[in-house]
Amino acid sequence: MDRFHYLIALARTAQRASFALRIAFLLQAGFMVVNNLLFFSIWWVLLQRFPSIGGYTLADMALLYGLCAAGFGVAAVVCGGMFQLGRHIGDGDLDALLCQPRNVLWRALASHSQASGFGDIVSGLLLIGLSGHTDAAHIPLVLLAVLLSATTFVAVCVMAQALVFWLGRIERLSRSLFEFVLTLATQPPTLFSGGIKLLLFTLLPAAFAGHVPAALIRNCDARDLALASCGTLLYTAGAVWLFGRGLRHYASGSRFGVWA
Amino acid sequence: MTGFPIHITSLTLDGEKYWAVWALSFRQRFAQPAVLLASAGYYVLVLCVFAKLYQVLLAQEPAGAAGAREYLWYIAITEWIICAMPRFHLDIEQDVRLGELAYQLTRPTSYLGFRLSIAGAELCANLLLLGVVGVAVACALVGPPADPGVLLEALPLAVLASLLWVLCTAAIGLTAFWVQDTQPLYWIFQKGVFVLGGLLVPLHLYPDWMRQAAIALPFSALLYTPARVVFGTDASGYGLSLAQSLLWCALAALLLRFVHGRALRTLDLHGG
Numbered sequence: 001m002d003r004f005h006y007l008i009a010l011a012r013t014a015q016r017a018s019f020a021l022r023i024a025f026l027l028q029a030g031f032m033v034v035n036n037l038l039f040f041s042i043w044w045v046l047l048q049r050f051p052s053i054g055g056y057t058l059a060d061m062a063l064l065y066g067l068c069a070a071g072f073g074v075a076a077v078v079c080g081g082m083f084q085l086g087r088h089i090g091d092g093d094l095d096a097l098l099c100q101p102r103n104v105l106w107r108a109l110a111s112h113s114q115a116s117g118f119g120d121i122v123s124g125l126l127l128i129g130l131s132g133h134t135d136a137a138h139i140p141l142v143l144l145a146v147l148l149s150a151t152t153f154v155a156v157c158v159m160a161q162a163l164v165f166w167l168g169r170i171e172r173l174s175r176s177l178f179e180f181v182l183t184l185a186t187q188p189p190t191l192f193s194g195g196i197k198l199l200l201f202t203l204l205p206a207a208f209a210g211h212v213p214a215a216l217i218r219n220c221d222a223r224d225l226a227l228a229s230c231g232t233l234l235y236t237a238g239a240v241w242l243f244g245r246g247l248r249h250y251a252s253g254s255r256f257g258v259w260a
Numbered sequence: 261m262t263g264f265p266i267h268i269t270s271l272t273l274d275g276e277k278y279w280a281v282w283a284l285s286f287r288q289r290f291a292q293p294a295v296l297l298a299s300a301g302y303y304v305l306v307l308c309v310f311a312k313l314y315q316v317l318l319a320q321e322p323a324g325a326a327g328a329r330e331y332l333w334y335i336a337i338t339e340w341i342i343c344a345m346p347r348f349h350l351d352i353e354q355d356v357r358l359g360e361l362a363y364q365l366t367r368p369t370s371y372l373g374f375r376l377s378i379a380g381a382e383l384c385a386n387l388l389l390l391g392v393v394g395v396a397v398a399c400a401l402v403g404p405p406a407d408p409g410v411l412l413e414a415l416p417l418a419v420l421a422s423l424l425w426v427l428c429t430a431a432i433g434l435t436a437f438w439v440q441d442t443q444p445l446y447w448i449f450q451k452g453v454f455v456l457g458g459l460l461v462p463l464h465l466y467p468d469w470m471r472q473a474a475i476a477l478p479f480s481a482l483l484y485t486p487a488r489v490v491f492g493t494d495a496s497g498y499g500l501s502l503a504q505s506l507l508w509c510a511l512a513a514l515l516l517r518f519v520h521g522r523a524l525r526t527l528d529l530h531g532g
Contacts, residue, residue, distance in 0.1 A: 024440065024441055027439075027441065027444050028441065028443070028444055030444075031443075031444030031445075031447055031448060032444070032447065034447075034448060034451075035444075035447040035448065035451050038448070038451035038452070038454070038455055039451050039454060039455070041455050042454060042455055042459065042460050042461060045455075045461050045465070045466055045467075045470070046317075046460065046461050046465075048467060049461070049465045050317045050320060050321075051320065052320070053313065053316055053317060054316045116443075169294075170294045172294060172295045172298050173294045173295070173297060173298045175298075176298035176299075176301060176302055179302065180301070180302065180305055183302075183305065183306070183309070184305075184309070187309055187313075190316065191309065191312045191313055191316060192312075
């Protein structure tokens with residue numbers, strides 16, 4: 001089986017596991033839609049009172065928040081195993097994957113799919129549609145932006161979780177690092193300047209996860225496309241490299257386990 | 261003649277058990293520096309972001325950035341309560357789902373009392389640490405409040421709000437007996453608190469219809485009531501806020517007792 005078909009088979013297996021409990025799946029997805037729309041209503045309340053946030057209007061916020069929600073949702077559906085990566089490293093569960101003739105990182109990421117991710121995707125696309133920044137001609141750009149956002153989220157999560165290789169059981173800290181990026185990505189970029197803005201393009205790449213892809217949809221600018229693509233590729237390469245280095249440090253947990 | 265002293269002794273012994281659980285959990289919390297660092301780091305991040313947000317928003321107003329200090333102290337209090345909340349509904353859900361609850365029932369403590377003691381300890385440790393961090397960071401960002409006494413006024417309301425949240429979270433956790441996955445229910449509760457409790461925007465900035473709905477519901481007691489003291493309140497308003505918070509805590513305790521009773525009855529009927 002070639003690599004592409006292997007990845008497709010992995011994703012289908014994870015999806016089937018996710019759909020197995022229909023009621024639980026529908027509850028998780030449905031409540032996540034409500035969850036995201038409720039949280040977005042805070043921005044609606046704020047922007048009813050104030051005209052804009054440094055020029056960022058409600059439509060811009062809907063586009064940014066929707067894009068981040070959809071990107072996170074795609075990441076959670078396709079690579080849901082990223083949230084447990086640190087725990088698997090700490091528990092020695094990677095042993096079973098090291099014996100398999102396939103890429104360890106891919107296998108670990110695609111081992112699980114979060115049902116709530118579908119709710120994130122639906123609510124995200126709904127908000128993008130309601131933003132008014134999109135029409136039929138923008139659909140390819142929207143799909144590309146969502147893909148870039150999702151890839152950046154996966155890369156950031158992998159990098160944060162891979163720190164467990166060296167620092168030990170810090171899964172909560174790794175999760176918090178990822179949540180920093182997620183929180184910053186959903187804030188209007190007009191809030192940030194100077195050193196903080198530099199941070200968003202480097203150590204905490206929230207700009208590549210949310211701000212730049214949103215600008216790409218709004219402006220249809222080749223520079224935004226180049227910046228978003230390069231940033232995403234750089235962080236993806238960094239995540240793969242960091243995980244590979246960490247795997248050399250990995251000591252077996254001598255634990256017998258099965259990856260379903 | 262001997263029944264009353266034995267009852268008092270029984271209560272004292274029960275209290276000592278839960279106090280021991282609380283004390284151990286409190287010490288354990290401070291033995292996890294990575295977790296504490298993560299909580300404090302996220303709190304600091306949120307304060308910095310929203311300090312900037314309100315500076316930008318209020319710069320557009322005719323009065324300029326006046327009032328930005330009060331808004332940041334408002335956010336500091338609401339986020340202090342949010343970040344300190346333990347998510348122990350997942351622990352209860354796991355106990356129910358994996359059947360570990362049955363083993364807990366054989367212990368000479370109430371399962372609910374045990375879980376509330378652990379959650380209470382985690383809450384106290386978080387409130388203590390994040391309180392110090394929050395005061396330090398908010399003072400560094402915008403300076404102390406015009407009347408530092410408002411922080412002491414906010415303290416008892418915040419403690420009541422935290423207690424209310426813990427009681428509600430325990431009730432949500434116990435619904436695992438019926439729904440298996442409590443996360444969706446918790447998400448809706450949490451976002452209800454964020455929106456109708458005025459997490460980022462004080463309720464007095466809401467549209468009238470939304471503000472009245474929020475004040476009628478218990479969500480406002482969880483965040484808005486403790487935090488709004490930074491904008492100033494008179495003695496009668498403060499007394500009313502305290503009474504409302506106590507009332508909501510009493511109602512939540514009754515609800516929890518009801519849900520707990522139904523859950524144990526379900527366990528008795530269906531087995532562990």
